[in-house]
Amino acid sequence: GAVVSQHPSWVICKSGTSVKIECRSLDFQATTMFWYRQFPKQSLMLMATSNEGSKATYEQGVEKDKFLINHASLTLSTLTVTSAHPEDSSFYICSAYKPGQGVETQYFGPGTRLLVL
Amino acid sequence: QKEVEQDPGPLSVPEGAIVSLNCTYSNSAFQYFMWYRQYSRKGPELLMYTYSSGNKEDGRFTAQVDKSSKYISLFIRDSQPSDSATYLCAMTYSGYSTLTFGKGTMLLVSP
Numbered sequence: 480g481a482v483v484s485q486h487p488s489w490v491i492c493k494s495g496t497s498v499k500i501e502c503r504s505l506d507f508q509a510t511t512m513f514w515y516r517q518f519p520k521q522s523l524m525l526m527a528t529s530n531e532g533s534k535a536t537y538e539q540g541v542e543k544d545k546f547l548i549n550h551a552s553l554t555l556s557t558l559t560v561t562s563a564h565p566e567d568s569s570f571y572i573c574s575a576y577k578p579g580q581g582v583e584t585q586y587f588g589p590g591t592r593l594l595v596l
Numbered sequence: 597q598k599e600v601e602q603d604p605g606p607l608s609v610p611e612g613a614i615v616s617l618n619c620t621y622s623n624s625a626f627q628y629f630m631w632y633r634q635y636s637r638k639g640p641e642l643l644m645y646t647y648s649s650g651n652k653e654d655g656r657f658t659a660q661v662d663k664s665s666k667y668i669s670l671f672i673r674d675s676q677p678s679d680s681a682t683y684l685c686a687m688t689y690s691g692y693s694t695l696t697f698g699k700g701t702m703l704l705v706s707p
Binding site: 483485513520521522523524525528570572574585586587588589590592 | 604637698
């Protein structure tokens with residue numbers, strides 16, 4: 480399977496600061512990447528769909544000005560949590576579609592654990 | 597009613613047992629059905645993928661889809677302690693639609 484990496488794997492920050500999380504497809508070009516959030520013992524909730532070279536599409540209830548997504552290249556998407564607050568503490572996971580193949584080729588990154596103090 | 601329902605468990609079984617994990621869903625438009633395994637503090641990895649109804653087998657894993665009942669299952673034979681993880685079902689409408697996940701079932705296989 481393909482490899483998707485995330486950086487950092489975990490981060491602790493103070494309330495009010497901004498945090499940037501990177502998602503990279505290491506061995507393929509991904510025109511579409513997804514960002515999910517997962518709270519303890521809860522399912523993955525899709526936050527937004529990130530398309531290379533265009534604006535991200537956010538799911539209902541997700542503040543686009545708070546969760547800034549940039550997909551500037553075919554191998555990199557970034558999620559910036561602006562003015563983070565304790566309630567933003569969660570596990571953030573990205574995934575990437577490998578083009579030319581089917582639904583089974585959505586590969587997930589290892590996740591980034593964010594703790595806002 | 598949520599789109600995808602999955603019992604969160606935990607489900608505890610002894611090593612060697614046959615495990616049955618299930619999801620129900622409400623939207624009959626779903627066509628693709630996946631099972632992911634997620635170890636603690638890791639991202640999900642795809643285990644099985646099925647299109648429409650039917651069975652699919654891969655080693656110790658068998659996935660079943662019953663679209664008439666809106667019910668999908670994952671069976672694990674000869675379960676091993678290394679199978680201990682959270683199993684998430686997911687489904688989508690078409691090959692490039694977004695995935696809708698269940699909450700995940702935590703499985704614990706004791707030696």
